[in-house]
Amino acid sequence: MLRGIDVSAYQSSSYDTDGLSFVFIKATEGRSYVNPKLAAQTKHGRAAGLVVGFYHFLWPGNLTAQAEYFVQHTPEKAGDILAVDWETNGEGTHAGNAEKDSFIRKLRALRPNNRVVLYCNREYWLNVDDTSYAGDGLWIADYVTAGKPRIKAKWRFHQYSDDPQDKNVANFASKAALREWAKRD
Numbered sequence: 554m555l556r557g558i559d560v561s562a563y564q565s566s567s568y569d570t571d572g573l574s575f576v577f578i579k580a581t582e583g584r585s586y587v588n589p590k591l592a593a594q595t596k597h598g599r600a601a602g603l604v605v606g607f608y609h610f611l612w613p614g615n616l617t618a619q620a621e622y623f624v625q626h627t628p629e630k631a632g633d634i635l636a637v638d639w640e641t642n643g644e645g646t647h648a649g650n651a652e653k654d655s656f657i658r659k660l661r662a663l664r665p666n667n668r669v670v671l672y673c674n675r676e677y678w679l680n681v682d683d684t685s686y687a688g689d690g691l692w693i694a695d696y697v698t699a700g701k702p703r704i705k706a707k708w709r710f711h712q713y714s715d716d717p718q719d720k721n722v723a724n725f726a727s728k729a730a731l732r733e734w735a736k737r738d
Contacts, residue, residue, distance in 0.1 A: 554700045554722040566593035570601035574728040580627045582610035606634035613648045620659040631666040632735045639673045657688040
């Protein structure tokens with residue numbers, strides 16, 4: 554298992570990279586928010602040699618506009634990973650299954666050289682999701698032992714803690730294997 558973290562504007566632009574293989578950085582949300590630390594957090598991850606991923610917090614509606622907004626504000630580099638953060642938003646709503654699936658497909662069309670994964674928590678995966686569509690892989694949040702999420706589906710990334718920050722593992726044998734998978738040939 555490889556170790557990694559995910560960061561947003563709440564974390565430092567010079568987050569600790571010791572022992573990490575990857576980082577996911579919040580890029581955008583809906584059609585109006587861009588992480589003000591996105592460039593600095595990206596530069597820091599790349600300088601440390603991490604595999605870099607970016608995530609978009611999905612809101613219901615205007616999926617094409619949201620996908621375009623995400624790629625407009627996210628660096629375009631082969632080997633980076635794009636993620637769709639599917640959960641309840643600040644208004645207590647969430648994108649539906651068809652919207653989630655459509656957004657993933659739109660991202661794959663807009664960025665054919667990047668892997669696109671679905672991030673959701675165990676509750677969403679087991680009780681909200683009814684299509685099991687996760688693009689190129691599932692990034693599951695379940696705060697249990699690292700690498701042992703309580704789901705039967707194949708997963709690529711597991712967020713296992715948020716204390717003191719979001720900690721993740723990746724189901725790859727090495728950083729080279731993760732980098733090779735992320736290339737999307």
